[in-house]
Amino acid sequence: MTDLFDAHKQWATRPRDERFASLDDLPEFTGNRKRASIEDVRPLRGLKLYGAIGGALTLNGSMQTSLLTNWAFTQLCQQAAAPSGYLNTLPAEIAAQCLEHGISSNGGDTKILIRKNEILQENKPQNMVSAFTSPSYGRIWDCDTVEAIMESIRDSTPPSYGGDNCGLYASDRDMFIFLVTDEKPVEVGNARFGREFFCWNSETGAATFGLTPFLYNYVCANQIVWGAE
Template sequence: MSASILSSARTGFRIDPSRGERSARVSSEWFSRPDDERYLSLSDLHAATLARADRATARTVESRAIRVEASRDNVERLTLTVPGQHEPIAPTHWSFGQMCSLVSAPSSYLRDLPAPLAAINLQHGLLSHRAELVKTLETEDGRVELRAVTGPDYGRIWDHELVGAVRKIAGDGTGDTNWKVPGVIDWATMTHNPYVDITKETTTLYASDRDVFLFLVDDTHPIEAGRLPNGDPDLYFRGFYAWNSEVGSKSLGIASFYLRGVCQNRMLWGVENFEQITIRHSKFAASRFVHQATPALRNFATAS
């Protein structure tokens, strides 16, 4: 890195965001996440997702052995009795939809029915379910909650496993390593300032009860991609984002790329060399995560 580039590090790096492409992927996450899904460090994100997994129990049961009960006249208040679990289980909005899908019942229709009728229809579907076996994921936190219902061969990769793999190369994601929550473009000076406080407004570390998503950059070590028409260096940075859902709402994926800047609403500017790995939660998903996704992330993170 040249002396002129080094000297500009604390005031921002001059960039040309018109080069490359724009990506709204991270921005869409930024717009949609409420405050309770935003985390200020990878350690906080990891602790939250690990605690959730520690309270969870996964089991494979015969679908016909599940009993559906309607204790109140509200379809969202249905409870289930599952073999091996003595307490009644309350399905979440997500797991109720999954269960309906597994037995080919329209969830939107059942939600509009009186609870006793919805329970009868769902029970019939479970009794006649051709696959016979289902895998449940239950979490106990004051009450027992059914977080997911999937097929028996569902290959779960826990959200905390993805966050833990990222922590090995990014630490806390706050600047203790090269990899951090990104800074922001100053449009007045056309510079990317990497030194921005991490707040609920600026963070790019997210987790809900259905998924996890994180975006990090190495924006204090620009790479000279070439020269601009005026002779200035054309600078870009390395970046990646990763996502997962341990309850089956989406696959696991890691996308790596180079970018020239990130604006306040987390739109990515000047993106080039985009590459992506996606792993479906099939039977051998955990093995693919260990042998394919994790090394790819590590290799990109340590490349010069």
């Protein structure tokens, strides 16, 4: 047996706006995000970057102006062989010039994930660039993962211990699901074990899809799983 801390890490670090109360809320959020998403493969050399208000970077080649997320900025730096940590310390205009210099010598393509910004603000782009990945990147959408889980496992729920909004997490970068089945324990000799699983995914290349089912002895209020096997 072993103790698992994956769910505890999610519970301890996720901000409130990345937590969901029920499995009914998560597919709505991830589904809306997929419907607002566009995938586009473009030459790196054709990308144009500009400094935006507040020190952010925007992308505008032959497409509508889009604001880069921090994660997308890091990915683009990797493709341009540029140090993201250092560029983050520079004024946006200079960082844009450095990145354009890096990608100008790259003859490859990149797959861009663009999401329409749901909160429209004056003088800000309507689109968000969420990821730069390789053209061959096979994207698994979070909403498809959630729907498959809901269809396959109908008697599992997020843990009811540990406070509100535990077990279901999603951000602009990744997703993590922790479901338990306490009402139908598995008997092994004189012991009774609950059934549960972790599932995680990323639409942006931050992680690969993963699923870990296991039996467990106890889950405490801070989401540490004790006696898993």
